[in-house]
Amino acid sequence: xxxxxxxxxxxxxxxxxxxxxxxxxxxxxxxxxxxxxxxxxxxxxxxxxxxxxxxxxxxxxxxxxxxxxxxxxxxxxxxxxxxxxxxxxxxxxxxxxxxxxxxxxxxxxxxxxxxxxxxxxxxxxxxxxxxxxx
Amino acid sequence: xxxxxxxxxxxxxxxxxxxxxxxxxxxxxxxxxxxxxxxxxxxxxxxxxxxxxxxxxxxxxxxxxxxxxxxxxxxxxxxxxxxxxxxxxxxxxxxxxxxxxxxxxxxxxxxxxxxxxxxxxxxxxxxxxxxxxxxxxxxxxxxxxxxxxxxxxxxxxxxxxxxxxxxxxxxxxxxxxxxxxxxxxxxxxxxxxxxxxxxxxxxxxxxxxxxxxxxxxxxxxxxxxxxxxxxxxxxxxxxxxxxxxxxxxxxxxxxxxxxxxxxxxxxxxxxxxxxxxxxxxxxxxxxxxxxxxxxxxxxxxxxxxxxxxxxxxxxxxxxxxxxxxxxxxxxxxxxxxxxxxxxxxxxxxxxxxxxxxxxxxxxxxxxxxxxxxxxxxxxxxxxxxxxxxxx
Ligand SMILES: [Zn+2]
Numbered sequence: 001x002x003x004x005x006x007x008x009x010x011x012x013x014x015x016x017x018x019x020x021x022x023x024x025x026x027x028x029x030x031x032x033x034x035x036x037x038x039x040x041x042x043x044x045x046x047x048x049x050x051x052x053x054x055x056x057x058x059x060x061x062x063x064x065x066x067x068x069x070x071x072x073x074x075x076x077x078x079x080x081x082x083x084x085x086x087x088x089x090x091x092x093x094x095x096x097x098x099x100x101x102x103x104x105x106x107x108x109x110x111x112x113x114x115x116x117x118x119x120x121x122x123x124x125x126x127x128x129x130x131x132x133x134x
Numbered sequence: 135x136x137x138x139x140x141x142x143x144x145x146x147x148x149x150x151x152x153x154x155x156x157x158x159x160x161x162x163x164x165x166x167x168x169x170x171x172x173x174x175x176x177x178x179x180x181x182x183x184x185x186x187x188x189x190x191x192x193x194x195x196x197x198x199x200x201x202x203x204x205x206x207x208x209x210x211x212x213x214x215x216x217x218x219x220x221x222x223x224x225x226x227x228x229x230x231x232x233x234x235x236x237x238x239x240x241x242x243x244x245x246x247x248x249x250x251x252x253x254x255x256x257x258x259x260x261x262x263x264x265x266x267x268x269x270x271x272x273x274x275x276x277x278x279x280x281x282x283x284x285x286x287x288x289x290x291x292x293x294x295x296x297x298x299x300x301x302x303x304x305x306x307x308x309x310x311x312x313x314x315x316x317x318x319x320x321x322x323x324x325x326x327x328x329x330x331x332x333x334x335x336x337x338x339x340x341x342x343x344x345x346x347x348x349x350x351x352x353x354x355x356x357x358x359x360x361x362x363x364x365x366x367x368x369x370x371x372x373x374x375x376x377x378x379x380x381x382x383x384x385x386x387x388x389x390x391x392x393x394x395x396x397x398x399x400x401x402x403x404x405x406x407x408x409x410x411x412x413x414x415x416x417x418x419x420x421x422x423x424x425x426x427x428x429x430x431x432x433x434x435x436x437x438x439x440x441x442x443x444x445x446x447x448x449x450x451x452x453x454x455x456x457x458x459x460x461x462x463x464x465x466x467x468x469x470x471x472x473x474x475x476x477x478x479x480x481x482x483x484x485x486x487x488x489x490x491x492x493x494x495x496x497x498x499x500x501x502x503x504x505x506x507x508x509x510x511x512x513x514x515x516x517x518x519x520x521x522x523x524x525x
Pocket of ligand 1: 027039
């Protein structure tokens, strides 16, 4: 299966929340892109890696009850769309919070956590989740 | 633009949708295909090219090479015609009919078959949620715990807040689907549901519950598309495909300009209506891709039936079978069912049946034109077709 190599490939970006910034229009992207969708060929060779601070605001959220097998032990869990201060919107879980703490407009920040455990391989996958930024 | 050839649907057929334990992927495809051929009154040797539409057979059933599979077991392997699979996630069906339309318009072919199929119940339990999540961005959405329902739910929550839309409005989309499906013998769920039942079902991804979400379905649908030349020569009364448009957006919801406006739908609808030289006032009924109830509202707006946030004014009466703008007379994705690769082709089966005046109990009154909207993933692809009056 291609699972392992696929997720190792992106792990640096997931671990360190690395995005890219277009040197032509200065827009920051996450996940990272090789081409800027606004500047096209003008951006080739000008997409620079950029470290994101991981702070932002909840645009919307849901509480997931029906999940794939990898997440069954975490149910129910919060998923959110978060607008990062640098501009891009990102999808991630919100953890370590009470239900009434999560709302549209609340400030959050990233933490490094276990995302899931692959049933068959036993591989533990890590990446970013969000907590409420008090 | 110069119109080279007109393209017509001359036959259509589908299996029942549902949990069809006793039927395999290939049996479903063959059943729908044979029905379409028989309905068209053609000989299978007249088919010049076959487009198979399917989304997930590679992972669910371990079967790729769907074009060959359908061709082979439909008994036309020795016709040696091209048989190609078209994949555009849950918009595969619409995309495949679009290829057939283009093949006929180009003048290259006179008789084209489209067969859409999905066999989703070969996988048990929650594993299917992982596989259907492959229509998302695997690495930056699904990997982190997002599911198709979760993404629809996040659109729903923000939409309801920004436009002050009550959950009841979402539920009415499902109530309408179930009411129409109760009159469709091919539908997966033929039970009517009350608003109360729709609001109080088991949560899936809040605020969406089981009654906001299309089910896991098996099913197949097929249509025969033919040229004007063929239709005239054989004296066939087809239903013309007046226009076809497809549009694309970012794969992941988080990259899009809005989480509750489907730009691919806005653009495809505008283009399809423009090419058909029609306005929404000319549309007798629509089949829309309401895989989640919230999408039913967003699509009504993005197709142009209402301003953003105002579809709530349409879902109580106007979308009913006898309403001003009938929506999903088939029962839609919630109640007719959503066998991914078949769903978009099934919309053509419904439209063909309706426009021929053969929909029985669920017949829309004197329909002239139909709008079909088929969407991939959470809105990354939209395919819109306009079908018109009996030739
Ligand atoms: Zn740029």
